[in-house]
Amino acid sequence: MRVIGQGRDWISSELGDELMMMNIERGIYVGLNAMGAHIWRLIEAPRAVGDICAALVDAFEVDAGTCRAEVEAFVDKMEARGLVTVEEA
Template sequence: MTNADIKPVQNPQIIFREEFDDWAILFDPDTGEAYGLNPTGAWVWKLLDGKNSIEEICESIRGAFSDVPAGSPAEITTFIDELVEKGFAGQDVTPHGTG
């Protein structure tokens, strides 16, 4: 499975609140857990719609932000994995040739 096959999706129960300067907070009303997002994290969150692969999310970030480090795809994958682990997001896996 590659990053082109994984299309992360937001947990619809999670509340997304944008703060100042593009920072944001995710809040799970069931657990009371909150998670702070920097501007890049908030950008990623908005793209977790089940339509964008991790690869496409990385491309979007490279287009939107300057000075994106070469290791950003791995960091973005780790960030999304953390969101999944905490229950804020899930991963929709599309078989090759169907998505």
């Protein structure tokens, strides 16, 4: 089970449904769409991928299988950029 948390050193600001994020130390800017912004808010405290998916299925019109695949892909991209922490539990 993978547990996802917010990475350190990121400043974020909401712009409507989206989220703009910046890491001043690394000089990186990232924009997240509504789904990505929702995930970011969900992982303020680290959460299991299954819990994230359950919350997204309730909030968005998406089936559980599609949600799981998209969340896993999203987390992998975010981890590669240093936006999230990932721990195996």
